[in-house]
Amino acid sequence: MSASTQRFPLASRILHWGMAVLVLAMLLIGIGMxxxxxxxxxxxxxxxxxxxxxxxxxxxxxxxxRAINPPPPLPRDLPGWQKALASVSHWLLYGLMIVLPxxxxxMLSAGGYPILVFGVVHLPAILPHDVALFAVLRTxxxxxxxxxFATFLAHLGAALFHGWIRRDGVLESMA
Amino acid sequence: MPYVEDPPAAPVPPEDHPxxxxxxxxxxxxxxxxxxIAVVLAATVGGFAYVGxxxxxxxxxxxxxxxxxxxxxxxxxxxxxxxxxxxxCIAGTFTGxxxxxxxxxxxxxxxxxxxxxxxxxxxxxxxxxxxxxxVGVRSMALRLQPVGGDEWRMAINDTPGLHVSTPEAFYENxxxxxxxxxxxxxxxxxxxxxxxxxxxxxxxLARMKAKPxxxxxxxxxxxxxxxxxxxxxxxxxxxxxxxxxAEAPFATLTPAARAGRSAxxxxxxxxxxxxxxxxxxxxVATLAQPGDPNRAAEVWPADRPKVDLGELVIDHxxxxxxxxxxxxxxxxxxxxxxxxxxxxxxxxxxxxVYATSFRRRTREHTPPSAVANQSAGTRP
Numbered sequence: 001m002s003a004s005t006q007r008f009p010l011a012s013r014i015l016h017w018g019m020a021v022l023v024l025a026m027l028l029i030g031i032g033m034x035x036x037x038x039x040x041x042x043x044x045x046x047x048x049x050x051x052x053x054x055x056x057x058x059x060x061x062x063x064x065x066r067a068i069n070p071p072p073p074l075p076r077d078l079p080g081w082q083k084a085l086a087s088v089s090h091w092l093l094y095g096l097m098i099v100l101p102x103x104x105x106x107m108l109s110a111g112g113y114p115i116l117v118f119g120v121v122h123l124p125a126i127l128p129h130d131v132a133l134f135a136v137l138r139t140x141x142x143x144x145x146x147x148x149f150a151t152f153l154a155h156l157g158a159a160l161f162h163g164w165i166r167r168d169g170v171l172e173s174m175a
Numbered sequence: 176m177p178y179v180e181d182p183p184a185a186p187v188p189p190e191d192h193p194x195x196x197x198x199x200x201x202x203x204x205x206x207x208x209x210x211x212i213a214v215v216l217a218a219t220v221g222g223f224a225y226v227g228x229x230x231x232x233x234x235x236x237x238x239x240x241x242x243x244x245x246x247x248x249x250x251x252x253x254x255x256x257x258x259x260x261x262x263x264c265i266a267g268t269f270t271g272x273x274x275x276x277x278x279x280x281x282x283x284x285x286x287x288x289x290x291x292x293x294x295x296x297x298x299x300x301x302x303x304x305x306x307x308x309x310v311g312v313r314s315m316a317l318r319l320q321p322v323g324g325d326e327w328r329m330a331i332n333d334t335p336g337l338h339v340s341t342p343e344a345f346y347e348n349x350x351x352x353x354x355x356x357x358x359x360x361x362x363x364x365x366x367x368x369x370x371x372x373x374x375x376x377x378x379x380l381a382r383m384k385a386k387p388x389x390x391x392x393x394x395x396x397x398x399x400x401x402x403x404x405x406x407x408x409x410x411x412x413x414x415x416x417x418x419x420x421a422e423a424p425f426a427t428l429t430p431a432a433r434a435g436r437s438a439x440x441x442x443x444x445x446x447x448x449x450x451x452x453x454x455x456x457x458x459v460a461t462l463a464q465p466g467d468p469n470r471a472a473e474v475w476p477a478d479r480p481k482v483d484l485g486e487l488v489i490d491h492x493x494x495x496x497x498x499x500x501x502x503x504x505x506x507x508x509x510x511x512x513x514x515x516x517x518x519x520x521x522x523x524x525x526x527x528v529y530a531t532s533f534r535r536r537t538r539e540h541t542p543p544s545a546v547a548n549q550s551a552g553t554r555p
Contacts, residue, residue: 028226035228035236037342037524042508042516045526079198111533112503114326120512122324131502135537149223157216164208165201 006072007173015062016174019055023097026051027149049104050117056101059094075168089154096148102126103144107137235342237527241535243349244528248301249359254541255303257532259314259330261545262297263442264493264500266552267453269319271485279413279460279482280405282513283321290321292487295500296392296445299332304545306438311388313441315397315419316505317487328509330525331397331419335386337471338379342524344472348376375472382474387427391444393454394423401507401522402469404515405460414463414517416475419487422455423448442546446492449551453490460484471521491552495544504533 008016026048033044074083108115109125110133116122127133163171202209221230228234244258245251252260271277273287284290298305299312316330339345351369352361370377389395397419404412428436437443448454460482467475495501508516508526516522 028223031223031227034527035226035234037235037237037240037527038520039516039518039523041237041527042523082198111537113506114324114509129502131497131537135534138534138537153216153219156219157212160208160212160215164211165205 007175008071009069011065012062012069012071013174015058015065019058019062019097022051022055022058023148023152026055027145027152030145046116046119049108049115050119052101052104053117053123055097056105059097063094072173074170075166078166078168086158089151089158092151093148093155096144096151100141100144100148103137103141107134107141110134110137235346235524237524237531240342240346240349240524240528241531243346243353244301244532246353247349249354251535252301252303253539254536256297256536257528258301259297259299259316260301260303261305261310262295262316262495262500263445263544263546264495265292265294265296265489266491266493266499267292267294267487267489269317269458269485269487272483275482276460276484277408279407279415279462279484280513281408282327282405282511283323283325284319284327284511285484285513286321288321290319292320292489293318293500293503294489295495295503295505296442298441304438307441308433308436308438311383313389313392313395313397315392316500316503318500318503318505318509321511325511326509327511327514328503328505328507329399330505330507330529331399331417333389333395333397334379334400335382335398336379336474337400337521338376339373339521340375340470340472341520344373344376345521345524348373375470379472387425388433389421390426390428391448392441393445393448394421394425396420396425396456400471401525402463402471402517402519403510403522404517406513406515412515414467414469415460416463417458417460417484419456420459422457439546446546446549446551449489449492453488453553455489456487458484458487469517469519471519489552491550493550493552494547496547497541501541501544502537504529506530 007013029044029048029051033041033048036044074086078086105115105123106127109127110130112129112131112134114122115125159171159174162168196204224230228236241257248257248260251257256262268289269284269292270289271285271287273285276282276285279285294315294317297314297316298307298310299314300310313333314330315333317328319327321327339348348369351365354360355362370380399415399417402414402416405415406412461475462480462482463469463475464479467479493499506526506529507522510516
């Protein structure tokens with residue numbers, strides 16, 4: 001067990017928890033903004049665009065950091081199917097953290113919207129103004145967001161399973 | 176490998192699962208913790224469900240308002256905007272009166288250089304094939320695109336204010352206006368009950384009755400309806416409303432003459448006028464004085480200071496088709512730097528509902544507009 005009590009490097013832990021807050025905030029803001037017609041709709045939408053781009057930048061930094069600082073190995077006695085699930089869910093999280101902001105950006109491009117982030121930066125359109133594309137991307141944005149939420153739940157459940165049930169040091173390695 | 180080891184003082188997690196124990200057996204042995212995890216996950220889902228409004232069906236989301244708008248039109252008209260469904264595209268230029276306008280707002284659209292404009296004239300009806308003599312509210316929607324991408328969009332009406340001041344009242348009014356399937360008309364009892372509860376709507380209807388209807392789009396003037404904040408270069412914020420004031424002389428039709436006009440006469444007249452030369456409006460801001468109500472159903476006193484912000488010249492009119500104004504969401508909260516939403520609650524709801532309408536209609540096949548395959552004016 002002592003091998004698995006290796007902690008993630010500090011840079012990895014900072015990126016993990018910083019992005020955890022941002023992703024959770026994004027999911028909450030995303031689901032909240034489409035449910036209201038009050039002033040929060042506008043505020044949330046502005047923040048949502050900015051955090052989305054921030055996540056896209058951070059996930060790139062994170063992948064570079066991961067290449068430099070690989071994560072500690074999972075416990076040797078973890079069943080193979082759980083190791084496989086861990087690997088799939090982690091790459092799914094990375095994939096969705098990359099794809100969701102890009103779809104958001106592409107969707108606003110195809111919808112003919114200006115894309116203002118951090119209150120001052122106008123991002124260029126990455127797709128032509130095409131509402132049929134907008135319609136597809138807008139649907140995908142929701143579908144992938146739900147998938148990200150489900151993956152986040154699985155990640156949270158698995159982390160607690162390691163921390164509270166297996167007590168194998170995996171949760172502590174990210175603490 | 177720069178792994179960081181736990182400090183020696185940190186407790187080492189105890190070995191807690193005999194080799195070969197199945198995950199199921201492990202969960203059973205720790206059923207308390209397993210229940211704890213289930214509770215955490217359920218609480219997380221519950222929290223999201225609450226934020227998303229799934230636990231509060233009374234919350235007024237954009238889908239509810241869009242559904243109500245569809246119901247007022249006797250059901251959704253696939254492919255079309257859920258409000259102001261019957262329209263035509265326009266294009267031209269806006270030129271700001273640099274000094275006067277910039278004294279009010281630092282927005283780039285006012286810097287005096289010509290700004291390309293695309294837009295749309297429409298009638299306030301959920302029916303894209305409504306008969307023009309039957310519709311009493313007209314609108315102008317504009318997208319101003321200055322160099323640098325700091326866009327300004329607006330959707331403005333020829334009405335003296337709006338019939339409601341809150342999204343909630345808008346929703347109630349829409350529900351009360353849903354046509355009875357038997358008569359094809361709104362239930363008078365529901366309308367009366369709504370108006371009794373909402374004197375601001377009754378006052379609006381009285382103003383509408385007193386206002387003569389313009390004979391066409393080109394000689395009509397359009398009001399921002401809502402209040403917005405203009406931010407001057409020195410940071411001063413002022414509450415304003417604005418009007419696109421027609422330069423063409425106002426004219427009206429007698430009710431009898433109007434009733435005799437064709438189903439698309441507003442659009443045919445506009446196309447005919449555009450062939451004779453550009454159509455022009457002056458953009459005029461009205462400045463609120465302290466205490467003026469920032470509520471869309473309340474009009475401000477007539478003596479409020481006005482500032483000429485520039486001139487809109489429309490030199491091209493074209494039927495709605497893919498790639499022109501049809502595919503633009505004229506979201507009133509697409510504002511350039513130098514303008515901000517105010518505490519008028521209506522624009523937030525308009526922004527949310529327009530986005531819902533846009534999302535719905537872009538997924539649908541769009542049949543041709545009532546006025547199709549026609550254009551007039553100087554541009555290709």
